[in-house]
Amino acid sequence: MKIRILKPGLLSTVQDMGRKNYLSDAVPFSGVMDQLSAQIANIAVGNDPGCAVSEFTQSGASFKVEEDIVLAWSGEGAYLSSGGRHLPSGRPVFVPAGAEIYLEHNPDGFRSYVAVAGGWDAPEVLGSRSTYIPAGIGGINGRALLEDDELNSSPALSPLSRQIVESLAGEGINYPNWQIAVGAFLPVDRCTIRVIPGKEFDWFDDASKQHIFTGKIAVANNSSRMGYRLQGAKMSRVRWDEMLSTAVVPGTVQVAGDGELILLMADAQTTGGYPRIAQVASVDMPLCAQLKPGDELSFCRISLKDAERLYLKQVADLDKARTGVKQKYS
Amino acid sequence: MVNIAATELLVIYPLCEYAVTVEFGNSIDEGILRCVTGFNRQLLQKPFPGLYQTVSAYASLTVFFDPVIVIGQGSLPGLGCFDKVCNYLRMLNTENEMPPVDAAAEVISIPVCYGLEYGPDITELAETKKLPVVEIITLHSEATYTVFMIGFVPGFAYLGGLNPLLESPRKATPRAIVPAGSVGIAGAQTGIYPLITPGGWQLIGRTPVKLFDANRSQPSLLKAGDTVKFEPISAEEFKNYSA
Missing domain, CATH: 3.30.1360.40 (Gyrase A; domain 2)
Known part of the structure; x- marks a missing residue:
């Protein structure tokens, strides 16, 4: 299975679930920004969770199917269509060679994921296929996808993927009547981001501590896969202790020297020296990944116990979805 | 301890x-x-x-x-x-009844070509410190440094042990592009940029050694706790250097 990029769009990269084993060398996690959507796309084509997907930013990208393909897409950065026909999300879709697929405007989100049966083939660098552009590693030559880049699927299909491919292959676009809906995994209110207080939460005055949970905060323009600048909340410190650099992770909300908030994302550096006022619950990082510059959000406080519980529940829910797909083909 | x-x-x-x-x-x-x-x-x-x-x-x-x-x-x-x-x-x-003691770390020697186009801030630093450039080089290369942390970008080592005479603030305006291998000073620390990145440290030299290489089993040359020394080399040695 093979595609060729016609238009790369705003930023398109090959990503997997991230690079976990070189944090001590200051190599960031990277990986997909929205792990939930990416996992749903992988589950829908019967892939193992570690398979590489392509991450597209907003609409505008397009690609040509060079060899018959079974793909699944998820995420709300765009709608996928081919020959004027809408391709449904969250299910395996057979698309014959020669078709062109377009990522069309979707106002609801910012990033979409395309998984192919078998996963995209790219060399593993430091245990991951994720593209980390600043160091030029992973994905396709360590860079964003460009026009005419070809992506091939890995020939090693899982038994489930093989069954899915066999059930759909034919002459024209074909998909089953079931769907894994991303909405089933998400809270109704997608603009309220749950956080636990950060280690330096008490370094800020009462007004700031209140404002972070009540004020409307907007994603600023200078936001990237590394982190979002947030506007609308200026934090005032009451403690000016020396802050020694220490580990930070995606989801860490730092307060920069000017009092503005920075939300670290997938490509975040591994250590930071700004006080950490909050930490986004992992289950809400997919919501953050779908925010675009200008979008508003607010933070809501939960306990670490709740964050842990939600984390484990989401893993279990995704396992259930995986089992559900398996059962359809057994 | x-x-x-x-x-x-x-x-x-x-x-x-x-x-x-x-x-x-x-x-x-x-x-x-x-x-x-x-x-x-x-x-x-x-x-x-x-x-x-x-x-x-x-x-x-x-x-x-x-x-x-x-x-x-x-x-x-x-x-x-x-x-x-x-x-x-x-x-x-x-x-752990015994306090953890790390074995005497091996000293890792890093060749550096000081000054010239490799260390564009060394002249200004020498003027500010009222020291000849050679003295800056001697002070920087005779000290033994400890790696306190790897952070910022892959393989970036924060080194402690800088001679207080060389302490100097970050540049008022950071450079948009710092070449890989650049050796810099910021406050009481010195460090080496492993990749081309923006950066505000005062650059005094450059090493031809790869601080970060994704093809190595340990991609970062240095790790926290390591001991480091700098060895001055000429521009010619820099150009002919092969790992």
């Missing part, structure tokens, strides 16, 4: 659902660093199920784990993942 077990200084806090941080102090101090690297070594020799990475910083060690594996460990006391990991780390620390 701070004996953590004796003073019960072990402060542990959650960073997120899959990471906890152990704090050993709050200053840049070689004794504290040895506690961090010693505890790290001990933990990596005796990891708990689910642990996959640790990140050492100046005075802290952050432990990364898979919550699904940790929550399934019935033998680890505690209700949630944080409790379980905390209890394990405390137990490990109490078991």
Whole structure:
């Protein structure tokens, strides 16, 4: 299975679930920004969770199917269509060679994921296929996808993927009547981001501590896969202790020297020296990944116990979805 | 040397659902660093199920784990993942009757071509310090440095042990592009840029050595706790250098 990029769009990269084993060398996690959507796309084509997907930013990208393909897409950065026909999300879709697929405007989100049966083939660098552009590693030559880049699927299909491919292959676009809906995994209110207080939460005055949970905060323009600048909340410190650099992770909300908030994302550096006022619950990082510059959000406080519980529940829910797909083909 | 077990200084806090941080102090101090690297070594020799990475910083060690594996460990006391990991780390620390001492680290020598186009800030630094350029080079290359932390970008080592005479603030306006291998000074620290990045450190030289190489099994040349020396080389040696 093979595609060729016609238009790369705003930023398109090959990503997997991230690079976990070189944090001590200051190599960031990277990986997909929205792990939930990416996992749903992988589950829908019967892939193992570690398979590489392509991450597209907003609409505008397009690609040509060079060899018959079974793909699944998820995420709300765009709608996928081919020959004027809408391709449904969250299910395996057979698309014959020669078709062109377009990522069309979707106002609801910012990033979409395309998984192919078998996963995209790219060399593993430091245990991951994720593209980390600043160091030029992973994905396709360590860079964003460009026009005419070809992506091939890995020939090693899982038994489930093989069954899915066999059930759909034919002459024209074909998909089953079931769907894994991303909405089933998400809270109704997608603009309220749950956080636990950060280690330096008490370094800020009462007004700031209140404002972070009540004020409307907007994603600023200078936001990237590394982190979002947030506007609308200026934090005032009451403690000016020396802050020694220490580990930070995606989801860490730092307060920069000017009092503005920075939300670290997938490509975040591994250590930071700004006080950490909050930490986004992992289950809400997919919501953050779908925010675009200008979008508003607010933070809501939960306990670490709740964050842990939600984390484990989401893993279990995704396992259930995986089992559900398996059962359809057994 | 701070004996953590004796003073019960072990402060542990959650960073997120899959990471906890152990704090050993709050200053840049070689004794504290040895506690961090010693505890790290001990933990990596005796990891708990689910642990996959640790990140050492100046005075802290952050432990990364898979919550699904940790929550399934019935033998680890505690209700949630944080409790379980905390209890394990405390137990490990109490078991450790001897304070962690790191073996004498091997000295890693890094060749540096000082000045010229490689160290564009050395002349200004020499003028500010009212020292000849050769003296700057001597002061920088005769000292022995300790790696306090790898952070900022892959393979970037923060080195302590700079001669106080060379301490200087960051540049008022950071450079948009700092070439890979550049050796810089910021405050009381010196460091080497492993990749082309923006940066505000005063650049005094450059090394031809690759500080970060994704093709190596340990991609970062340096790790926290290492001892480093700089060896001055000529521009010709720089150009002819091959690893």
